[in-house]
Structure formats: structure tokens, C-alpha cells
Amino acid sequence: MSTQSRYTFPAIPYLKIRFQLISLEPAHLPAYKGSLLRGAYGHALRKTVCIMPPKQLCEHCMVRTQCAYPKLFETFVEHDPPPFMRGLNTAPRPYVFEPLTTEKNFNKGDTLEFDLLVFGDAIDFYPYLIYAVSQMAGNGLGRNRYPFRLQAAWWQQTRADEIAWPMLYDGPGEKLMATPTPTRLLDTASPNDALAQTVRLSFLTPTRLKFRNELTIEFTFRMLLFKMIRRVLELAHFHVPGADIDWEFNSLLVAADNIAIAENTLKWLDWQRHSNRQNTKMMMGGFTGDLVLHGDLAPFSQLLRACEILHIGKGTVFGNGKFIVKNSE
Structure with missing residues (x-):
């Protein structure tokens, strides 16, 4: 750690x-x-x-x-x-x-x-x-x-x-x-970033996460963390000139294996959008609901707080992938 x-x-x-x-x-x-x-x-x-x-x-x-x-x-x-x-x-x-x-x-x-x-x-x-x-x-x-x-x-x-x-x-x-x-x-740590041993992630808008090219609501914290890391590093690489990016983040993923998903109440929510370019309706469903995480979450606190703002998954431009983090103890 x-x-x-x-x-x-x-x-x-x-x-x-x-x-x-x-x-x-x-x-x-x-x-x-x-x-x-x-x-x-x-x-x-x-x-x-x-x-x-x-x-x-x-x-x-x-x-x-x-x-x-x-x-x-x-x-x-x-x-x-x-x-x-x-x-x-x-x-x-x-x-x-x-x-x-x-x-x-x-x-x-x-x-x-x-x-x-x-x-x-x-x-x-x-x-x-x-x-x-x-x-x-x-x-x-x-x-x-x-x-x-x-x-x-x-x-x-x-x-x-x-x-x-x-x-x-x-x-x-x-x-x-x-x-x-x-x-x-992600510039400096804030006291408000601190997380307890147990936290609740509440996904407020449809969240679309693909693993092995399939949308799913079944994943580990390590898999979820990778999506968050990728979101941050992609935005920094393409849109923050001169960003100092450390691409060696495997130790983060290893540490994430120690975080348990104690509760999963995610459910799938379907919605459609009309694509003007393709002149057709497109399914844009995703999951909403809660995940309860348990473990030493301190090393991930800044990332979790940042992704509350950045959103995660597919379709973030539409507002998909919004979640909030709350301490549960």
C-alpha cells in the first residue's frame, strides 16, 4: 500500500x-x-x-x-x-x-x-x-x-x-x-476527500461500463477503478497540455483487490436517444443504484471524489455515469 x-x-x-x-x-x-x-x-x-x-x-x-x-x-x-x-x-x-x-x-x-x-x-x-x-x-x-x-x-x-x-x-x-x-x-488533497472504511457509491444517472466488450453490472472494485483511472488519464492526456502523467498505475489496481463490494443494488435502466446523424433511435441504457465498498479506501479518495465530477463510462457527455460518494459510518 x-x-x-x-x-x-x-x-x-x-x-x-x-x-x-x-x-x-x-x-x-x-x-x-x-x-x-x-x-x-x-x-x-x-x-x-x-x-x-x-x-x-x-x-x-x-x-x-x-x-x-x-x-x-x-x-x-x-x-x-x-x-x-x-x-x-x-x-x-x-x-x-x-x-x-x-x-x-x-x-x-x-x-x-x-x-x-x-x-x-x-x-x-x-x-x-x-x-x-x-x-x-x-x-x-x-x-x-x-x-x-x-x-x-x-x-x-x-x-x-x-x-x-x-x-x-x-x-x-x-x-x-x-x-x-x-x-x-486532483491538485491537492482536501479534508473533505477523506473516506471511512465503508462508503456508498450512488449512481444517479445511467452508467454504461463495458468489460470484454459487453455492458454489465457485475464487476469488481478493481475493474471499476480501472475505468476511473482511464477516465482521468484520457482527459489529462488529450485536454491538459503539459500534464505530468504517470502511466505506471498497476500498484493502484493491485491495492484495489483488497476492497470488497459489500452490497450491490445496481439495476439496469433503459432509455433511448434520437441520433440526428444516423436518423434512428439508439438504446442508451445503463445501471443506477448503489454499491457499498469496504476496506482501506484512503488511497482512492481523491480519485473517487474527482470522478464524482468527471463521470465515468460511455455517454458521459449526455450526463451518464454520474455518481456520488458518501461515508457509511
């Missing part, structure tokens, strides 16, 4: 923006809005920043390395990745949508709020993101294009474990109100 405890994760800057939209007429939206928001945002972002003809593929575009759209929405692998990442055609996207409500029906004047988390050097594009959300709202949401208006945006400010939400954007005035300061994950 002493060898493992010396493992150091790369720090990952992130910015959390909360958007508030106002419905301009009665609207009916799906309960799970992550796919809807991501698709509408991508369409608006491309219209906002792309200087090429509509049929131009980002993969072959001469300005793709300088454009906000492929950085955020396509995220191609430009250089050879480390060994366990080989085979990736695109890198993990540097953002996560977190819808804050499952409400389906909105009256005129009702508010729709959601969070957008942005990681690494993608944070530099935050003015583009705000403008794209404004355009997305005006273009309309859902298959019936219900119109909304961006009323305001706030950014999460963290100081000494205290959280505030200063205004970032004033919708009616169409004005940026602040220059946000990113928070750094």
Missing part, C-alpha cells in the same frame, strides 16, 4: 457553468435531456464557429486544429496515444452536460436549468459555449423546436471548500459579467 499511495494523478482544471433558459411557449421535452441538449448545442456551435461549407467533414478540414467545434464536439486523436488508448478514433469529449430536472412539461415562462462542465484547455472556449447555448435556445429544443431564451449563466466558484455562484452571463443584456477561474481536480 505504501508504494501505491505515492501514485500522483495529473491535475485537471474544470469549469462548471449553470445555464437558465426561459420557455417562450408551452413545451414538452423528454425526461432525460442530456442527449437533447448535447445535440442542439453541437448544431448551434457548428453554425456559430464553422467557416466551411456545410458538407465539409471536420476530419479533413484544414483548420480543424484551430476550430472550437472539433475541439469540443469531434475531438480527433491527432497524435499517437499511449498503449492502452490505442485504437481510439476520437478522444473523450472535454465536457459533460448535467440536466437538473426530469420535468417533461413546461409552461410559457417556466425555467429550464442545466449544468455544463468543461475540462482542460477547452475551458478557453467558454464564450463560444455561452453564445452557442444562446443560439441553441433560440433555435428551439426538442423535435418540435420549442423556443427558449437564455436568461442567465453562473459559474461555480470554489474557495476553501466553499461554493459560490457568481453571474457569468446576463441574457437580456447579452453581456459577459465575469472572467471565471477554473477549479483544479
Whole structure:
């Protein structure tokens, strides 16, 4: 354990923006809005920043390395990745949508709020993101294009474990109100990171984990930990320039063998999303529920706390893979 405890994760800057939209007429939206928001945002972002003809593929575009759209929405692998990442055609996207409500029906004047988390050097594009959300709202949401208006945006400010939400954007005035300061994950340990011998992981949104190329809800803590490590290192490698990454993390996995899953109440939850590119419905189910872990979890506390924010598994951009960690004793 002493060898493992010396493992150091790369720090990952992130910015959390909360958007508030106002419905301009009665609207009916799906309960799970992550796919809807991501698709509408991508369409608006491309219209906002792309200087090429509509049929131009980002993969072959001469300005793709300088454009906000492929950085955020396509995220191609430009250089050879480390060994366990080989085979990736695109890198993990540097953002996560977190819808804050499952409400389906909105009256005129009702508010729709959601969070957008942005990681690494993608944070530099935050003015583009705000403008794209404004355009997305005006273009309309859902298959019936219900119109909304961006009323305001706030950014999460963290100081000494205290959280505030200063205004970032004033919708009616169409004005940026602040220059946000990113928070750094995995940079320094916090007393709030401390974990007891027994903790509960509550998976709040569908979580899709593949092992041996199959989705499953049966896995060990070691298998789960590997997915968390991979999530952190992939984001750091592709989106944090100059990140100091230690690829020798096997001792972490060995130590994870000593952690028992004392209780497993995971269950599968199916939902569908409509793919505009493929013009078809796609199953995006995953598990929700709780895992109770028991053992010496101190060496994993920073990683677990970080992945509460980063999410894990497939479809994180839609808000999949969100969990929280709570001490059980």
C-alpha cells in the first residue's frame, strides 16, 4: 500500500457553468435531456464557429486544429496515444452536460436549468459555449423546436471548500459579467476527500461500463477503478497540455483487490436517444443504484471524489455515469 499511495494523478482544471433558459411557449421535452441538449448545442456551435461549407467533414478540414467545434464536439486523436488508448478514433469529449430536472412539461415562462462542465484547455472556449447555448435556445429544443431564451449563466466558484455562484452571463443584456477561474481536480488533497472504511457509491444517472466488450453490472472494485483511472488519464492526456502523467498505475489496481463490494443494488435502466446523424433511435441504457465498498479506501479518495465530477463510462457527455460518494459510518 505504501508504494501505491505515492501514485500522483495529473491535475485537471474544470469549469462548471449553470445555464437558465426561459420557455417562450408551452413545451414538452423528454425526461432525460442530456442527449437533447448535447445535440442542439453541437448544431448551434457548428453554425456559430464553422467557416466551411456545410458538407465539409471536420476530419479533413484544414483548420480543424484551430476550430472550437472539433475541439469540443469531434475531438480527433491527432497524435499517437499511449498503449492502452490505442485504437481510439476520437478522444473523450472535454465536457459533460448535467440536466437538473426530469420535468417533461413546461409552461410559457417556466425555467429550464442545466449544468455544463468543461475540462482542460477547452475551458478557453467558454464564450463560444455561452453564445452557442444562446443560439441553441433560440433555435428551439426538442423535435418540435420549442423556443427558449437564455436568461442567465453562473459559474461555480470554489474557495476553501466553499461554493459560490457568481453571474457569468446576463441574457437580456447579452453581456459577459465575469472572467471565471477554473477549479483544479486532483491538485491537492482536501479534508473533505477523506473516506471511512465503508462508503456508498450512488449512481444517479445511467452508467454504461463495458468489460470484454459487453455492458454489465457485475464487476469488481478493481475493474471499476480501472475505468476511473482511464477516465482521468484520457482527459489529462488529450485536454491538459503539459500534464505530468504517470502511466505506471498497476500498484493502484493491485491495492484495489483488497476492497470488497459489500452490497450491490445496481439495476439496469433503459432509455433511448434520437441520433440526428444516423436518423434512428439508439438504446442508451445503463445501471443506477448503489454499491457499498469496504476496506482501506484512503488511497482512492481523491480519485473517487474527482470522478464524482468527471463521470465515468460511455455517454458521459449526455450526463451518464454520474455518481456520488458518501461515508457509511
